[in-house]
Amino acid sequence: MATGTRDRVIDAALALFAERGVAAVPVTAIEAAAGLAAGSGAFYRHFRNKTELVDALVDRELARARDRVPPARDEAGSDATELLVTRLRADLDFLRELGPLIHILVSERRRNPELVERLRSTAFEASIESGMAEVLSLAPPRAVRDDPEAAAQVMLSAMVGFFLAEEYYGRPAGPVSAERFARALAALLTSGP
Amino acid sequence: MATGTRDRVIDAALALFAERGVAAVPVTAIEAAAGLAAGSGAFYRHFRNKTELVDALVDRELARARDRVPPARDEAGSDATELLVTRLRADLDFLRELGPLIHILVSERRRNPELVERLRSTAFEASIESGMAEVLSLAPPRAVRDDPEAAAQVMLSAMVGFFLAEEYYGRPAGPVSAERFARALAALLTSGP
């Protein structure tokens, strides 16, 4: 059916865009990957053009990310550092799931600045806010209490920086594993006077 | 003279690539920006093709970055946190200077994986190493002493994450300024038991 094909096209495009970049994937390749004849204009029965496909793809994937249910946290028998390590690991897994979408958003930022602003004013600010609440709930050291908002941005920036290094280099960029990284970050944010 | 034009072409390309992305800039636009007639093949007297231009550009800019002389640090009357804040601010300025090159490297990573690996095994690992030495020299808290390598990667990741958010969003992404950010990060890395 029609809607089935439309979603197959989006699925195919998502995989191809993540692997090669939006600009480098011709519509014909998307058609082929979606089970349509390459070079037939079948694609254009579902999207006016490639730009509209990217918009639909980003909308669909952002909505999917927004609807994600955060895992309930199990506080039994854990100290503040352990609780934060658990959260950071979950956040990193979430970032990894979003990897393909993130690459597309980065490469499309010039074509769609309005989307960038939407993302900043929702995802970014919400992350700072929830990070601040989380870290303040964990008996934080003075360096965090002095400026919780800045500490939350340090936490978010470190996570994003670690994730992007992993993605960019195609593997852990150095000898520090995700586990070790999360533990070091959590220790900095929860230990001290 | 010949070499003069070649460098003008690289300069023009660097600016255009940073602004629009490598793939979106036709050779004709580079010619125009370099003071050559658009559509004349004058470009091809200096580079075999666009790929070779990108390679030359990246080589030149990486060498320029490598040859940068780090500013001597003035330790008079400063405590550990202040010293680190100063270093972090200088590092952020350096990242900002490298902005155009970084965008190009990111967008070209699929076309030139060998360059990515060269960058990882030199710039990334050197940054961790020097960051580790720096932070250990500043009477660090236990969280840093426990795993200095991981703490150094937290520092590097936070800096890169902050910088990239600024670049991606086209302005400071949140209410936390670079100054506040550097101060919070330095406090986390130098205060505590």
Added chain:
DNA sequence: GTCTATAGGTAGATAGAC
């Protein structure tokens, strides 16, 4: 080395049969 002119290729998008 730079120009005018152009060949040749690739990708976006449409027309019309089925």
Added chain:
DNA sequence: GTCTATCTACCTATAGAC
């Protein structure tokens, strides 16, 4: 809705005069 066929636009790269 999907196909075959094709039109158009743009871009890379070359030829040959100056």
